[in-house]
Amino acid sequence: MGITGANAIAADTGAVLLVENEGNIRMTSVLPPVHIVYDGIEKIVPTLYHAMTETLVQAAYAGLYPPTYVNLTAGPSSTADVELYRVSPAQGPKEFHMVLVDNGRRRAAKDPVLWEILLCIRCGRCSMHCPTYWAIGPRFGKPPYTGPMGIPWTAVTRGIMEAGPAAMLCTHSGNCKEVCPMGIDLPKLILYVKNEYLKQIMRK
Numbered sequence: 001m002g003i004t005g006a007n008a009i010a011a012d013t014g015a016v017l018l019v020e021n022e023g024n025i026r027m028t029s030v031l032p033p034v035h036i037v038y039d040g041i042e043k044i045v046p047t048l049y050h051a052m053t054e055t056l057v058q059a060a061y062a063g064l065y066p067p068t069y070v071n072l073t074a075g076p077s078s079t080a081d082v083e084l085y086r087v088s089p090a091q092g093p094k095e096f097h098m099v100l101v102d103n104g105r106r107r108a109a110k111d112p113v114l115w116e117i118l119l120c121i122r123c124g125r126c127s128m129h130c131p132t133y134w135a136i137g138p139r140f141g142k143p144p145y146t147g148p149m150g151i152p153w154t155a156v157t158r159g160i161m162e163a164g165p166a167a168m169l170c171t172h173s174g175n176c177k178e179v180c181p182m183g184i185d186l187p188k189l190i191l192y193v194k195n196e197y198l199k200q201i202m203r204k
């Protein structure tokens with residue numbers, strides 16, 4: 001069984017886009033008899049065109065363009081060479097399953113401030129331009145979500161008290177907002193987490 005995430009999921013076809021340079025995702029998604037995709041619901045975009053665009057922007061902003069591999073998976077392996085209609089499975093995975101995780105995301109979609117982080121495509125560019133991240137690396141945040149985008153993401157998935165200590169380390173240089181391809185106002189989101197965290201610890 002091969003388990004991968006997804007860079008984007010197209011709602012119109014159920015197709016999954018995965019971008020990489022190493023080849024490990026391609027092997028994981030094609031060699032085993034079962035492929036399982038496990039990712040958050042915010043990865044769903046309306047069409048295959050949107051999914052491909054998001055994937056290429058993510059690859060470009062992560063520092064390598066063009067990426068070595070873009071994988072599109074729209075179900076178990078299939079063929080139509082002889083039959084002239086789709087027959088499945090073929091030589092690749094016989095089964096394809098998708099597990100979609102909420103984990104605070106739908107609640108965040110209704111939050112007047114935190115909703116904005118659901119636009120994040122996880123390109124990582126904000127970390128590359130963050131002075132705090134340069135100084136202390138992934139300790140700026142709480143794995144798996146680190147760097148500027150990690151603070152609101154931790155607030156969404158684990159709550160304000162978990163995200164607060166990292167938010168207090170933010171210097172508010174504003175570089176993250178300048179470089180974000182999605183135009184996310186990260187300093188505003190981090191300030192919000194900071195304020196909510198301070199309010200909660202003052203109450204104790």
Ligand code: SF4
Nearest residue numbers: 120121123124126180
């Ligand atoms: S917040 Fe913006 S720059 Fe940072 S990872 Fe998300 S999309 Fe990329």
